[in-house]
Structure formats: structure tokens, C-alpha cells
Amino acid sequence: MEAQRTIYMDHSATTFVKPEVVDVMIPYFTKHFGNPSSLYGIARDSKKAIDVARVQTAKALGADPYEIYFTSGGSESDNWAIKGVALANRKRGNHIITTRIEHHAVLHTCQFLEKEGFDVTYLPVDQYGLVDPSELEKAITEKTILISIMYANNEIGTIEPIADLGAIARKHKVYFHTDAVQAVGNIPIDVKMQNIDLLSLSAHKFYGPKGVGALYIKKGVRIENLIHGGGQERRRRAGTENIAGIVGLGKAIEMATADIPGHNAKIRSMRDRLIKGVLDTIPNTRLNGHKEKRLPGNFNVSFEFIEGESMLLWLDDAGICASTGSACTSGSLEPSHVLLATGLPVEISHGSLRLTLGDANTDKDVDRVLDVLPKVVKKLRDMSPLYYKSGKEGGSNV
Amino acid sequence: MYSDTVMDHFKNPRNVGEIENPDGVGEVGNPVCGDIMKIFLKIENNVVVDAKFKTFGCGAAIASSSMATELVRGKTLEEAWELSNKAVAEALDGLPPVKMHCSVLAEEGIHKAINDYRVKKGLEAWVEKNSHSHDHSEDLTCNH
Ligand code: FES
Numbered sequence: 429m430e431a432q433r434t435i436y437m438d439h440s441a442t443t444f445v446k447p448e449v450v451d452v453m454i455p456y457f458t459k460h461f462g463n464p465s466s467l468y469g470i471a472r473d474s475k476k477a478i479d480v481a482r483v484q485t486a487k488a489l490g491a492d493p494y495e496i497y498f499t500s501g502g503s504e505s506d507n508w509a510i511k512g513v514a515l516a517n518r519k520r521g522n523h524i525i526t527t528r529i530e531h532h533a534v535l536h537t538c539q540f541l542e543k544e545g546f547d548v549t550y551l552p553v554d555q556y557g558l559v560d561p562s563e564l565e566k567a568i569t570e571k572t573i574l575i576s577i578m579y580a581n582n583e584i585g586t587i588e589p590i591a592d593l594g595a596i597a598r599k600h601k602v603y604f605h606t607d608a609v610q611a612v613g614n615i616p617i618d619v620k621m622q623n624i625d626l627l628s629l630s631a632h633k634f635y636g637p638k639g640v641g642a643l644y645i646k647k648g649v650r651i652e653n654l655i656h657g658g659g660q661e662r663r664r665r666a667g668t669e670n671i672a673g674i675v676g677l678g679k680a681i682e683m684a685t686a687d688i689p690g691h692n693a694k695i696r697s698m699r700d701r702l703i704k705g706v707l708d709t710i711p712n713t714r715l716n717g718h719k720e721k722r723l724p725g726n727f728n729v730s731f732e733f734i735e736g737e738s739m740l741l742w743l744d745d746a747g748i749c750a751s752t753g754s755a756c757t758s759g760s761l762e763p764s765h766v767l768l769a770t771g772l773p774v775e776i777s778h779g780s781l782r783l784t785l786g787d788a789n790t791d792k793d794v795d796r797v798l799d800v801l802p803k804v805v806k807k808l809r810d811m812s813p814l815y816y817k818s819g820k821e822g823g824s825n826v
Numbered sequence: 827m828y829s830d831t832v833m834d835h836f837k838n839p840r841n842v843g844e845i846e847n848p849d850g851v852g853e854v855g856n857p858v859c860g861d862i863m864k865i866f867l868k869i870e871n872n873v874v875v876d877a878k879f880k881t882f883g884c885g886a887a888i889a890s891s892s893m894a895t896e897l898v899r900g901k902t903l904e905e906a907w908e909l910s911n912k913a914v915a916e917a918l919d920g921l922p923p924v925k926m927h928c929s930v931l932a933e934e935g936i937h938k939a940i941n942d943y944r945v946k947k948g949l950e951a952w953v954e955k956n957s958h959s960h961d962h963s964e965d966l967t968c969n970h
């Protein structure tokens with residue numbers, strides 16, 4: 429058998445690191461390894477490199493460099509933003525507003541704060557995963573100190589009306605945090621124009637290294653530290669800097685935001701062909717998320733009568749890397765909270781498949797998925813007691 | 827994460843399908859993750875002469891159905907009733923702890939099909955010896 433090419437369609441989980449990014453990182457492992465807190469020459473080199481990355485990151489977000497703080501990644505940034513603002517402002521109030529479709533780094537942080545005496549409102553979303561700005565406005569009370577709403581959803585790719593939500597937060601003088609981990613590089617971001625007070629990002633979602641991210645904190649926001657210790661990051665975030673990682677983040681964000689429309693056009697055309705091909709050839713299938721307001725590489729689909737893990741195993745057998753919202757793979761054995769929040773029935777959430785395209789993909793990959801996937805779905809449907817019951821050979825798609 | 831035997835039974839499942847005019851049918855749903863398994867038995871002179879299944883579920887659920895139907899073929903009803911989910915899992919060279927409940931589905935499906943047959947014959951339904959529903963603590967290992 430000829431060796432088959434791995435088809436990576438899980439860019440929302442993580443991305444490969446671009447060679448240009450690796451190249452700029454390497455000297456900071458071997459040559460400029462000095463601790464930036466030290467005084468000698470090689471330490472100054474590392475310090476300078478961090479400053480450059482801070483400028484690159486700030487530029488990508490429309491922020492000022494001194495508003496960028498490097499962290500260990502998206503989860504730390506989310507934890508810091510939410511716990512930090514909650515603790516620093518608890519005298520003003522104890523109410524936080526978020527949504528039901530956030531990443532667990534936000535949801536579990538909010539649940540933790542509930543145990544500590546904070547009240548949290550989890551806003552619902554519509555069938556496409558969109559938050560209604562008027563619902564947000566209604567939820568605000570005089571005790572509200574923080575609103576945290578993701579920029580774009582990691583599972584169904586829905587892009588939230590961030591500028592509108594930010595304007596409401598601004599109007600009511602409530603801090604506005606957005607988890608933009610999936611958005612950076614896919615959507616042009618301008619924190620000033622979009623009224624964003626805090627923004628989380630993670631390098632490994634835009635072809636940078638894992639283990640490094642950043643939190644944008646607008647000047648003047650009252651926030652406690654999360655990591656206590658040394659005086660790094662202008663006394664806001666302790667710990668010897670991950671210099672190579674930070675340098676990689678800077679280069680990666682610069683590349684990812686250089687030509688967002690051009691980059692998206694290419695990814696989107698592959699993705700749209702994939703969506704059309706799947707929906708046209710496989711009956712009893714539904715697209716999850718919004719038709720237009722979605723991340724360019726995201727395709728989330730549910731196949732009725734079958735379960736996601738068994739789909740993934742067959743796709744893996746064909747060298748295709750994908751993910752699912754099925755209960756059977758979730759560890760908690762519950763289906764995706766995002767799909768359930770959009771009102772999708774449990775058994776259909778079970779049969780969901782997420783394919784997220786990116787720079788690892790070519791048109792050939794799309795052809796191959798379009799060849800393999802219908803066979804996999806058919807094979808599993810043929811052994812499904814639900815398919816048999818439904819008695820459907822054909823059927824329309826939603 | 828799955829053993830080679832699990833993957834073999836997942837990829838080449840034995841006994842998929844339905845039996846026409848089955849003597850016993852058992853459909854069970856998984857309370858843990860919401861999956862469904864349907865077992866069909868053909869029974870002659872108190873012996874399982876054919877067993878088939880249809881399953882909506884994960885790789886472990888499909889492999890467990892395949893293995894369980896293999897194991898009960900040729901067995902007397904009494905022997906088939908004794909088939910435990912642990913025996914199914916062992917025959918598959920083990921299942922990840924979080925997937926043990928999928929093999930419970932297979933045991934329950936066989937039991938239900940046997941009792942369906944017994945009730946149809948005017949016999950008394952056998953009673954489950956050890957109810958697994960109380961035993962999910964060990965199955966539900968959290969992955970985090
Ligand atoms: S059937 Fe759902 S985890 Fe196995």
C-alpha cells in the first residue's frame with residue numbers, strides 16, 4: 429500500500445509552527461538564552477527580543493505595546509482576565525456575565541468564582557450560536573463588574589458581534605473581556621474600535637508555538653495579578669520569560685495578520701467546497717453554526733443516526749485528523765455544551781464532526797475527504813439501529 | 827487508545843445486521859453517554875444458533891457488540907446469560923476504564939434479548955444478578 433498523506437483538518441485544536449517562526453526562535457534557545465532580568469549583554473538581547481514581540485503583538489491588535497502581557501497561553505490569559513478583574517473589583521460588585529458557549533477556560537473559571545461568592549449569568553445563544561446584544565444589556569445590573577464573551581467559537585466557528593457587545597459594556601461602564609483565541613489571524617481585530625478592555629490570545633492557534641500566549645489589558649483596567657513572584661512583565665506577571673516562545677508568538681502574529689482577507693479567501697474557498705460537497709452528497713446532515721458569520725476554516729456538521737467517535741476512528745484510518753462533539757469522546761461523557769446550547773438534540777450532537785481547515789491543507793485534501801467521508805457515514809449508518817428505524821434511504825438536509 | 831483486538835472488531839465487526847423473525851430482541855440504551863444497541867437472537871433447542879446486532883455508539887460499543895454476539899453463538903441460554911461485560915472486555919484484550927460502560931451495554935442487550943424470548947415462550951424472565959447501574963463509579967474515570 430502506498431503511504432498515505434496525513435490530512436490535518438483540526439486547525440482549531442492547534443496548528444503546525446511555520447518554518448519562519450521556528451527559524452527566529454532557535455537563536456533564543458542556543459545563543460541569546462540569557463535571563464532578561466540579568467544585566468549582561470546576552471540578557472539584554474533577550475530583553476530586546478521580548479520588546480520587539482510586544483510591539484508586533486500590539487500592532488496586530490491595535491493596542492499599545494505596554495498593554496500587552498505575555499502568558500503561558502489562552503487558558504492562563506482567560507483565568508487572569510476573569511479572576512484578576514473579579515478580585516480587583518469585588519467592592520464594586522460581584523456579578524459577571526458570560527455565555528453558555530465559552531471555552532472551558534472561561535466557564536470553569538466562572539464556576540470557580542461562583543464558589544467564591546460571585547454571581548454569574550450565562551447568556552443563551554440562538555440556533556446559530558449568536559449572542560443577542562439586547563440580552564446582554566438586559567442582564568447588566570449595578571453589580572456587574574465584568575462581561576466575558578468569546579470572539580469566535582472554537583467548535584462551531586460562530587463569530588460574535590463583538591463591537592456591539594463591547595459598546596454595550598462601555599455604555600454601562602463594565603469591563604469587557606473577549607477570548608479571541610480562535611479569532612486572531614482570522615478576523616481583523618482593533619481593540620480600541622471594538623471597545624475591548626481585555627483580550628486573550630494563544631500562539632499555537634496561528635502557527636506559533638504552544639505554551640505561550642498574551643493578555644491585552646487596556647490601560648487603566650483594575651486587575652489583580654494571577655501569578656505572583658518576580659517583577660517580570662512590569663510586575664504584572666511573574667516568572668522568567670519564555671523568550672523563544674514570545675519571539676515565536678511575535679513573528680507568528682505578524683505573519684498571521686499581514687494579509688487576513690487574502691489568506692481567508694483561500695481557506696474559505698476550500699472550506700466552502702467541502703461544505704457543499706458533504707451537504708450535497710450525504711442526506712440527513714446538518715450544518716452547525718452560522719452560514720456566513722463563521723470562521724473561514726470551520727466546518728461543523730452533524731450526521732444523524734451515527735456517533736462521532738466511531739467516525740473519527742474511521743477517518744483516522746484514512747489519515748484524516750478531525751474532532752467531534754460526541755459524548756463518547758468528551759471525558760465527561762456528555763455531548764458538547766456548545767451544540768446543546770444551540771438547541772441541537774443530544775443524539776444529533778453525538779453525531780457531530782468538526783473539520784477545521786488551514787494552511788496545512790490543499791484542494792487535494794478536500795477531494796480526499798469528500799471521497800472518504802460519505803463511505804464512512806454509510807458504513808456506520810448501515811449498522812445503526814436508529815437509521816434502520818427511521819427507514820430513511822434519502823432525506824433532506826437542514 | 828484501543829487494543830488491536832478492539833480495533834479489529836471495530837473495523838471488521840462480526841454479525842452486523844438483523845435476523846429475520848428473530849426469537850429474541852433486546853434494545854438497550856446507554857444511560858451514561860446516550861448510545862443504543864440492539865441485539866437479535868435466533869434460538870433453537872435452548873441454544874443460540876445465531877446472534878446479530880445494530881449499534882449506535884463509539885468504537886468500544888461497536889467492538890463490544892461484535893465480540894458479545896460472537897461469544898454467545900453456540901451457547902445454551904443459561905451459558906449466554908452468564909456472559910458478563912467483564913468477559914466481553916477481557917476477550918477484547920481490555921477496554922479503557924472510561925469505556926467499560928460500553929461493554930455493559932452488550933451484556934444488557936443480550937440479557938434483554940434472552941428475556942424477550944423467554945417471555946414470548948411463556949417462561950419467567952430471569953432477574954439481573956448484579957445491576958451495573960450502581961457500578962458506574964469505576965467506569966466513569968474523568969480524563970482531566
Ligand atoms: S458508547 Fe458512548 S462511550 Fe462508548
